[in-house]
Amino acid sequence: MTRYTATGLLLVTTLLTGCVTATVDEMVFNEPTAGIGDSTVVILGRRHASDYETEPDFIRCVGKHIHARDKSIYVMGELEFINELYPWFEPRTAPLRPRDIDKIMVHPPVAAKMAELKTEYMIWIDGSTIQTNSAGSMTCGIGPGGAGCFGFGTWGNDANYEATIWDFTDRAEVGRVNTTASGQSYMPAVVVPIPIIAPVQGTACDGIGDQLLEFLSSEY
């Protein structure tokens, strides 16, 4: 019975997922053919734009995607890294170009910490997921006899992210991966609202994660 319920839930979830279109562009140099060994990778979000911010959830998603597919790659958490190196990776002070790394490495404690963390690649992700359009209306009511909604809503989401890979040892940019994804979500409601969500951000995360994995992992 439990198996049937789980299968049913999986089927319903699959059927209730909206469609997403994704495009991934990649340009890499000096790919490590034998993988990155016991070095660590850190994925950081760019937070310089005034009208959007690279979502911390997205950065976590990409890190988890890489580690889940190649357990030998240790992706250091973004918050953990910027806390360890405070204040040198805050939006105000973070290096914008690979050669700026030298300016923070003049501080002996920073250089020592970097050596301790064995950071080989630093990946900067810039972008966001935005809602592009919305239409429809929904009315919900509540009373002594019960509650319910009626109506229909639809909205679109666009995701656009670019990952820039820095080789920390050579102080050089060694790759760029760009991913765009778009999808339309729907929510019909007859008493109960049924969300049919297009996993736009998740698709962008998988797209960028797969490309980064090809760069970092010897198994892909």
Added chain:
Amino acid sequence: MSASMTSAPEMQACGAETAISRLPRIVLIALLGLLSACGPRQVIVEGSFPTPLMDPLPLTMGVWYNEEFSNHEFFDEAKGRADSTWIVKTGEAQTQMWDIVLGGMFRELVHMKGAPAPDQLNQVVDAVLIPHVEELQYAIPAHTNVKVYEIWMRYRFDMVTTAGEPIGSWTMSSYGKTPTAFLQSDEAAVNLAAVVALRDAGANFISNFSRLPAVKEWREQRQDSGASEPAGDEPAAATEAPATESEVVES
């Protein structure tokens, strides 16, 4: 997508006390929820702040947090029925953050017993920093239609001797923002933006302190007078331009 809610019990939300006992429990809970929404939205800023990774400056620095600073709060009264009144209390987080930042930045940090003044008995230190929050502004998506929560603060720092004689005074701004997130309340997002703004304030202070003209001049005078402070230990920012010639650092 627009969504609206219509129901008779909800329409009476802010004034139908006599009918409450007859309403089912679920409606009572909904009523309480709506009544709580009538009050001001309060954020007591809470967060954890990391210790700066740097070689401490060879100074024994005193710090004096006045009452206004250590109990700092921002109050914004609702301008219309659609708006909410906001209270953002930053005082405790301010003192917590500045204690950590200044503690990691100087060889020794001393909390002064009283406000520096000629007749005030205080500990012996090289100088005393007195921070002030001059202005705080916030923006939420409902104000700007941009899906970020923002906090902007302007500080004024007075650096004085233990006798209260001025060494330098400068202003400094900090900014923090956080994106909207699923199931995140406005209060939680404003708190997060405030924590980011406080971290930014610390980063701004650390990367600019030694390059402020007043501080440079004071430290040069100390070196000339034989104070035990080696030269060439200024922290340098990674991407910042040199501090401005005036004593005002704005970014």
